[in-house]
Amino acid sequence: MSDSNNPxxxxxxxxLHPVVYAILIGLVSWLIIAVWGFxxxxxxxxxxxxxxxxxxxxxxxxxxxxxxxxRQRSSDQEGQRNxxxxxxxxxxxxxxxQDKVKGANxxxxxxxxxxxxxxxxxxxxxxxxxxxxxx
Numbered sequence: 187m188s189d190s191n192n193p194x195x196x197x198x199x200x201x202l203h204p205v206v207y208a209i210l211i212g213l214v215s216w217l218i219i220a221v222w223g224f225x226x227x228x229x230x231x232x233x234x235x236x237x238x239x240x241x242x243x244x245x246x247x248x249x250x251x252x253x254x255x256x257r258q259r260s261s262d263q264e265g266q267r268n269x270x271x272x273x274x275x276x277x278x279x280x281x282x283x284q285d286k287v288k289g290a291n292x293x294x295x296x297x298x299x300x301x302x303x304x305x306x307x308x309x310x311x312x313x314x315x316x317x318x319x320x321x
Contacts, residue, residue: 198281205272206293210300214245217304223311226318239260241311 192260218238225231270278290319 198279200281203272203275209297213300220307220311234280241273
C-alpha cells in the first residue's frame with residue numbers, strides 16, 4: 187500500500203515556475219545596465235552594444251522556447267490551468283537528471299550565477315566610476 191504523503195513518492199516538477207523566469211529576466215536586465223557603467227568613449231560604447239546584444243540573445247532564445255512550450259502545453263490541455271503557486275512549487279520537489287531537489291534550492295542554484303555576475307559587475311562599475319579618470 188502506497189502513501190501519497192511520502193516525499194519520495196510525490197511527483198517532482200520538471201519545469202521551472204514562471205516566477206523564476208521573471209527573476210532571471212530581471213537579473214539579466216540589471217546586468218546589462220551594470221555593463222553600461224563602463225562606457226567612457228565611442229569605442230567602448232560600440233563594444234557595449236555588442237555585449238548587450240549577446241546578453242539579450244542569451245535571454246531571448248530560452249524565453250522564446252519557453253513561450254512556445256507554454257503555448258503548446260495550453261493547447262494540449264484545452265485551457266486547463268493547474269499551475270501551482272510559487273510557494274507550493276518552491277516547497278515541492280524539482281526533478282533533475284540526477285536526483286530530486288527542493289524547488290527553492292533549484293531556483294537558487296539557477297539564479298545565483300547570474301545574480302552574482304550582476305552584483306559584481308555593478309560593484310566594478312561603481313569602483314571604475316570613482317577611480318578611472320574620464321577623458
